[in-house]
Amino acid sequence: MSIDLKTIKHISKLARISVDEQKAEKLAEDLNSIFKFIEKLNKLKTDNVEPLTSVAETTLKLRSDEVKSKDIREQIIKNSPQDNEDYFVVPKVIE
């Protein structure tokens, strides 16, 4: 298997990372060498194995329905790159 430039570009779109030709070629090279090493897993038969998503052998704890976090707009907005007291501001979204 080999990851081509088209795939790299598709993945970079999904990941919202811009890549130019040169970067795409380097990424393709790196990813191919990494996946060559990952392909080793194909040697294992895992048909009847349950996938493990978490090693924590317990279930979700539930919290009570209480409002605890309030009135922290200043804290929330403080770090945002474009200043506005009330909102986060982003470049125009084109539908």
Added chain:
Amino acid sequence: MSKNKSEYLINRKDNQYEVVIGLEVHAQVTSESKLFSTSATKFGAEPNTQVSLVDAAFPGMLPVINEFCVKQAIKTGIGLNAKINNRSVFDRKNYFYADLPQGYQISQFKDPIVGEGKVILDMPEGQKEVGIERLHLEQDAGKSIHDLDPQNTFVDLNRSGVALMEIVSKPDLRSPDEVSVYIKKLRSIMRYLGTCDGNMQEGSLRADVNVSVRTKGSKEFGTRCEIKNVNSIKFMQMAIEYEANRQVDLIEEGKSIDQETRLFDTKKNETRSMRSKEDAHDYRYFPDPDLLPLEVSDEFINKLKNDIPELPDDKKKRFIDEFKLSAYEATILVSDIDTAKYFEEVVAKMGKNRDMKLAVNWITGELFAVLNNKNLEISQSPVSAKNLAILVNLIKNGTISGKIAKTVFELMLDGDKDPQKIVEEKGLKQQSDPKAIEALIDKIINDNREKAIEYKQGKEKLFGFFVGQAMKVSGGKANPQLINEILKKKLQ
């Protein structure tokens, strides 16, 4: 184009098409705090004032699930006669958008909390069952505001992280009217349960509508299009009609239908393709490693089952059996929980010697008319159930006539006055003393001797004249039944 309630057929030269509709309803869970954070969920707050560090996806912030939201989802599942899953899993749905701070939505993909169920619709042609595919819990997104600034989009995260139930129906709906009845029924069930307030103006209830068409009688489904995020029943119906006709036109022209996501433009009344979503969404769902599987025991579920109130279908049945209402009357009275509550309170306050028919007529007649006029919900009714019950009883026991009751009702509207007091204060009590009425009638006959003779000679029409006179003289208070009886006797 032929049209009846349960069927929506589109006729073209040689073909007749039916429309197949499935809905993904997004219902906001009624709760104080959000699904995975402790910020408030109130509607209409100042922008970004109900946003926690978790909602805004600050580094290192983690989701912790709200037990109440889990219970609300399970209760709704019970209300939909659905299977509650003991184990469900939260997945991440990955995509980038300005109002999605985490870069993913926490949802349930493979293992939802609620499985298959069903909802019964009361259609004029009879009952219809609509299958529920699943119900799952997920986070709502924030809001992007595009019209505050020419160059920028503003983002308000107040809604970000609020719990939603996505209720997915099977493709069992066949007409815009059925969709309307289905949404109203879902809304009704959730309002009975207190799990969603169903307020469509505030966006508490919205739907993605899946529409396809096929020639009538065909068993195969056509290619479907999904109309995203429609927030009123009227728009859903308009969108379906437009979309179904568009698809039929394509088929008739020999063109194929693309499976795609579309948007309903409420101004132009048309659906159009959402171009920005075209780069084939790949949501890369995977189990959220910040959360463990959600497990609920049978005991937990059973406890909730015991808390389930009487739901519309059962209530309707009881109203018919116990109160001898017609199916039509019962349907109207149970359709909204507040109406049902009001009615039941009236019934309770009327006591033993109650006139159910009269009560129903007053609620669905006079009261509904007033509410409609004043644009009020029944919960805001200017006349309390208690006072309406007193009024109905006053009619029933002959204290006032139905006609006088209307006058009394008008007076009750101002400050929910006690009708008993109004009757007393205004002296509106019905004249039911036979001696007094006899005296009154004697006087009328005396004053109209010629007419009395004419009547006795056979001009029976004049009976009405005498009744009218009696009512007039008594100021409308004389008991009409007594007037009738005594008049008949005197004019013999």
Added chain:
Amino acid sequence: MSDITKKSLTELVKNIKEKKLSSEEVTKAFIDRSEKSKELNAYITEDYSSALEKAKKFDQKPNLDLKLPGIPMAVKDLFCTKNIRTTAGSKILNNFVPTYESTVTQNIWNEGAILLGKLNCDEFAMGSSNETSFFGNVQNPIDENLVPGGSSGGSASAVAGQLTPITIGTDTGGSIRQPASFTGTVGLKPTYGSCSRYGIVAFASSLDQAGPMAQNVRDCALLQEIISTYDPKDSTSIDFKRNNYSKELTKNIKDKKIGIPKEYRVEGMPKEIEELWQKGIQYAKDCGAEIVDISLPHTSYALPTYYIVAPAEASSNLARYDGVKYGFRAKGENLIDMYEKTRSEGFGAEVQRRIMIGTYVLSSGYYDAYYLKAQKVRKLIKNDFDEAYKKVDAILTPSTPSSAFKIGEKKDDPVSMYLNDIFTVPVNLAGLPGISIPAGHDTRGYPLGLQIIGKAFDEQNILNIAYAMEEKINFKNKITDWWIK
């Protein structure tokens, strides 16, 4: 004065409690040494003046019942610290100042410790040499131009170089144990769920754990008992009975069964590592432990599994760095353009590489072949350990397949860099506790570490074994202060 920084945490605590040293003296000593050690590049953000103030304040009204009374400490810059810039070693968080504190650091301050500053690390903890940091390489105090390991490279360098008496790092695939091994220090990765992840910049949620890094096992045990608390703010935090690890520490490990997994004898492993391992086995025997040969058959699949699971989770965890709410934002013509430029300019090459791998293995058509497959193999790897622990109490392996390497040596070969974590990664995949202790030197005098892996929640046992072996090994780190001119 310079003697102060040579003291262990335990000694410092004792000295302060006995009023032989003030918090101010101790804090000043570590600040002075840190100031002289800028060449190590261990710090990303210094907070010295406020540390001194806090120390003075502590001395005015010292609460000597605390476990870390007035002890200065620098922490890895992956822990969010209130009002102190937190970067995760990335340009994308270069200007980020949290308004909140991570649970683990809060636990430390609650016991009286004082923040010195934030320590360098690989960007988003992705790296094994600290070379991926936006804030530059970290030097290993052992030798010039030697990597300290990673991702907790700044932390390891700061402890080994005595810029902080102790520190905390995070470990997703070996990020505490490997740098500990490279710098001749002790590093513990606790059981998954032992330390809260709340407020720690996430790399791979199902693998990340915070843990202590120290000069010796006792210090490590003390810090572990402070940072490990059940935290309702982290849904994966586990409510189990936690020991007073330092109090219950014992060298008596007689009759403990220690497993030696044959699969860790990997191809091409340097002779000195094999010899170190044999020495370790002998030390364990000398301590009274019983050595048992075991098999962990899926060991060689751990690294490929890790390089699917960790990037997959990371690709999603790092989606929040989009230039909208905080951090770096590049100019863009529209929203999507802004996203793509922000993430392309804000993330370094290794982070982008892993986001790409993660996005790919989760994408439609590849999920089953990669992500699901990896989850299944992860199950097999965990089963291996479960089987082994029916026979043994702990497992002894080398910490790394080699000693520290030169800066730049492996930078352009991701796979050879990844191979560094071959002995540590299985432990994260299985969620087990593991500790690396210094056990010897290679021919160049660079330290080598041994790893002791325990059963879940059995930190006390591996700390005890490490404590007993530490005495027998009697390791002396060769620090020449080469960087202090």
